[in-house]
Amino acid sequence: MVQSFPRRSFLGGSAALAALPAGAQAPAVPLSARPLSESRGLVYVLNSRDATVSVLDAVTGAERAKVPTLREPHHLVYTPDRREIVLGDSAGNEFQFLEPATGAVTRRLRISNPYHLLYSPDRTMLAVASLRRDQIDIYDAASFELRHRLAVPDMPSHIAWTPDSRVAFFTLQGNNSLAAVEAATGRLLWKARTGKTPAGIVFDARHGLLVANMGEDNVTVQAPEDGRILRTVRTGAGAHNVFPSPDGLFHYVSNRVANTITALDAPSLAAVRTLRAPGAPDCLDFSADGRQIWFTQRVANRVGVIDIETGALTANIPVGRSPHGILFHALA
Numbered sequence: 001m002v003q004s005f006p007r008r009s010f011l012g013g014s015a016a017l018a019a020l021p022a023g024a025q026a027p028a029v030p031l032s033a034r035p036l037s038e039s040r041g042l043v044y045v046l047n048s049r050d051a052t053v054s055v056l057d058a059v060t061g062a063e064r065a066k067v068p069t070l071r072e073p074h075h076l077v078y079t080p081d082r083r084e085i086v087l088g089d090s091a092g093n094e095f096q097f098l099e100p101a102t103g104a105v106t107r108r109l110r111i112s113n114p115y116h117l118l119y120s121p122d123r124t125m126l127a128v129a130s131l132r133r134d135q136i137d138i139y140d141a142a143s144f145e146l147r148h149r150l151a152v153p154d155m156p157s158h159i160a161w162t163p164d165s166r167v168a169f170f171t172l173q174g175n176n177s178l179a180a181v182e183a184a185t186g187r188l189l190w191k192a193r194t195g196k197t198p199a200g201i202v203f204d205a206r207h208g209l210l211v212a213n214m215g216e217d218n219v220t221v222q223a224p225e226d227g228r229i230l231r232t233v234r235t236g237a238g239a240h241n242v243f244p245s246p247d248g249l250f251h252y253v254s255n256r257v258a259n260t261i262t263a264l265d266a267p268s269l270a271a272v273r274t275l276r277a278p279g280a281p282d283c284l285d286f287s288a289d290g291r292q293i294w295f296t297q298r299v300a301n302r303v304g305v306i307d308i309e310t311g312a313l314t315a316n317i318p319v320g321r322s323p324h325g326i327l328f329h330a331l332a
Helices: 009-010
Strands: 041-047 052-057 063-067 073-078 085-089 096-100 105-110 116-119 126-130 135-140 146-151 156-161 167-172 177-182 187-193 198-204 208-213 218-222 229-234 239-244 252-257 261-265 271-276 281-286 292-297 303-309 315-318 324-331
Touching: 041 073, 041 085, 041 252, 073 116, 085 116, 085 146, 085 324, 116 156, 126 156, 126 167, 135 167, 135 177, 167 198, 177 198, 198 252, 208 252, 239 281, 261 281, 281 324, 292 324, 303 324
Parallel strands: 073 324, 156 198, 198 239
Antiparallel strands: 041 052, 041 324, 052 063, 073 085, 085 096, 096 105, 116 126, 126 135, 135 146, 156 167, 167 177, 177 187, 198 208, 208 218, 208 239, 218 229, 239 252, 252 261, 261 271, 281 292, 292 303, 303 315
16 A cells, blocks of 8 residues: 655655755765665666666666667556556667566567557557657557557647546647547547647546646646646646656656656645756656655656655666656565
């Protein structure tokens, strides 16, 4: 069970890194100094410009393995049965499957420009956003047979699903829009304006679609039925992606230009805390006990670790160039 921290301690750590300039790099914690995490696990980091995957030991921070990819990996997810991790090599036009407990490559599959990928909640479909080829693909999750392909300019970026798996939503970075696609037919249901350069998106049952606008400093809340903007929540410059916390109490927004991570209270969407996250924070994941945020520092070529209760940046771990996607796999 993920521990939920008292609101008092959660808010009280917001000044922990106040003395650290937004663009500064905290020193890397010596790997032998103390454990980085109380949760045993492997942390998978996709190094986009190096065409590698760094496999880090969550306790020590040591790199256990470096797995080569073809050209440019960006995002990764578990398969629905969690027996494999599938990563999309966008420029390499390939899925690469890894064994979560070891990082061993189990299989490879040719796929057209898989930039972002997300399985449907019912585990039957896999949506792929092809940023370079301006296409949206929906595959059968078991066979990887292509069900639907839709040409949708411009630059499909990130994906969210409705809980009933009927509709997939795609942000379109190149024309500041959001698209809704009916999964069963591949039909475009609607397109709607959003903020500038939209990237990450999540579906929240209480509020609707939360869209991070990388060309601005905010998250727009948009109606799933037609995309109309319901409200705008300021987070920080370069709002890039939105990550629900494991306990469902918060949405964390990575702000790449501001070098911060903003915590939004999930019930109200009020911005309740800002964490210093130097190095252009991009993707993030949570330790198995819910006590830490592990995030990629896109321009610093490192992974940062934040203690959620205190707000302290406890480590900067060197990885490859332009680290992007990250996944924390818990070990028994």
